Amino acid sequence: MSIKDRFKMIMDREQLTAGAFAESIDVAQATISHILSSRNNPSTEVILKLHKRYNDINLEWLLTGKGNMSNNSPSTEDGGFDYPLFADNPENLSNETSASENRKEIALETVQKSPKEVVKQEIIYKERPPRKITEIRIFFDDNTYETFKSEN
Structure with missing residues (x-):
């Protein structure tokens, strides 16, 4: 098994x-x-970051593939997972003695269909009178310029 498989x-x-x-x-x-x-292959830095974040990962297993995946489990024969399928977890303890509740959905309010407001948009095209060039200025790199005016 390669290190890429262990990462997977x-x-x-x-x-x-x-x-x-x-x-x-x-x-x-x-x-x-x-x-x-x-x-x-992963650098030492990547392996150390992985081990810092997932500190239960056995470094020997990660580097060589020998031993168990987790420092907390005796075996990884069940696909690398070190917990049973229906294990209790702190968020959902199964040994609670509270009675199960029958819950049903309750509508908060009925949806009323309101008529949609019709928005009319009107586009007006206005013609402009034709424009004419009245003046042209040319600027030179010595900070001077020339102006040309039309004779109209």
């Missing part, structure tokens, strides 16, 4: 696009694009 696994685990992943570790999107296309 981290992105999959975090459910991030390449752009969002680059932003999360504070590197240019092109940097991640080059790593994922095998154009470049």
Whole structure:
């Protein structure tokens, strides 16, 4: 498994696009694009930024592919994810004893169709009288100029 595959696994685990992943570790999107296309290997700086942001990532695994993906999990055999599918999380604990509520949608107010105001726009074209040149001035680089006037 190459380092680009390990980067992809981290992105999959975090459910991030390449752009969002680059932003999360504070590197240019092109940097991640080059790593994922095998154009470049990640620099030490990129690896350290990744480890700083995702400090549970095992550096040995990231660099060599040996060991577990996460320092917190004993195994990564289930696709690199170190949590069960239906795990409790702090935002949605399943051991709450509150009764489930039946919720239904309630209309706030009925929508009344108001007649739309008709806006009329009128374009008026006015003809101008033909214009004539009355004077031409030519400026020279020595700060002088000449004026030519029509004889009309």
